[in-house]
Amino acid sequence: MSKDRVIIYEEADADPRADVLVIDNEHGRTRVRAVPEPGQLAGLVRQLADEGADRFELCGGFGAVWQAEARRVLGEGTPVGAIYYGFESLASIASYKARFEAGEVLAEAFLIVHEGADPGSDRVVRHRDEGGRTTLVAVPDLAAAAEVAAEMAGELQLIELYGGRRPDDAEPVIRAAVDAGVPVGMSAF
Template sequence: MSEDRVIIYEETGGDPETDVMTIHNGSGRTRVRAVGKQEQMVELISRLVGEGVTQIELCGAFGAVWHAAAGRAAGGKVPVGAIYYGFESLTGVASYKARFEAGDVLSEAFLIVHEGADPSADVVTHERADGGRTTLVAVPDEAAAGEVAGTMAGDLQLIELYGGSGPEGAEPVIRAVDGRVPVGVSAYRR
């Protein structure tokens, strides 16, 4: 069975019916969707599970309560992951959250591991009205994620790694940014 994964994040004006990014090759399909409000995520997950997706990952902004709700919406039929931050990233992610709440202009990157992806071609940048941006970059493996993170870190306030193999997969990214940017990694609710 081919992988059919969806990553969900919250963005003002996000349309849960529209793919923000799609990577589709012999390794399967990964789509990214944005919801305008966190509540929309639960309904979206129910629909996606009915459509046959095989895995779901949530942006770290959803937090543990919404992660639990997502797991219930999936009904145990597919793994549901969410981004969490290790101890080395806590100060940076707390700063990001405070700056976000204060209305500062921020930029973040979502690095998406998808076998066969080309980071020079599989990239989408959303410029926000406030001057910030969200950049989605698909990479073929965690080593490439580390290389991309090291290159982008100077222009970012946050990195989230999707599709990785947990802490071992996040290690090249965390080492590449060397504490300059908080790095979140997916953890799963089974």
């Protein structure tokens, strides 16, 4: 298991030097950072790796091109994952992308598996000036991730799952959310 993992997403006016959420316990540390534009990703991952980060996961908004860029910067020794969507989520993620690009007010959740996390207290909600929000929730395991997904699905347009070992780890979250029309993305390395 990673001892110092960083999750990175894009958010307008973000300060990439500031942690948005930190879970730090005997099982390791997970931090969430945001960059205001993708071009800042390479410098941030290099800096964080120099400070000891040993695993990175990138939001689905980055995709394969930025995942490859981060891998080039870090080399083969540091795992870099990115969020991808399975076939069951393709129609709804395409709809989400179109709605996002049209400026619609949307809400998404990032579910972050970190052993020992408490979804009640390890939670941050980021409200956007133009409306909408990103909710970051750390959960202790995949069963808790599925519970949180089921509870929140009615108010979300997107869920991303971080911290799985394999893409099929997302199965319980997918079952909890996709029937409600919420696309679920999962990390792939």
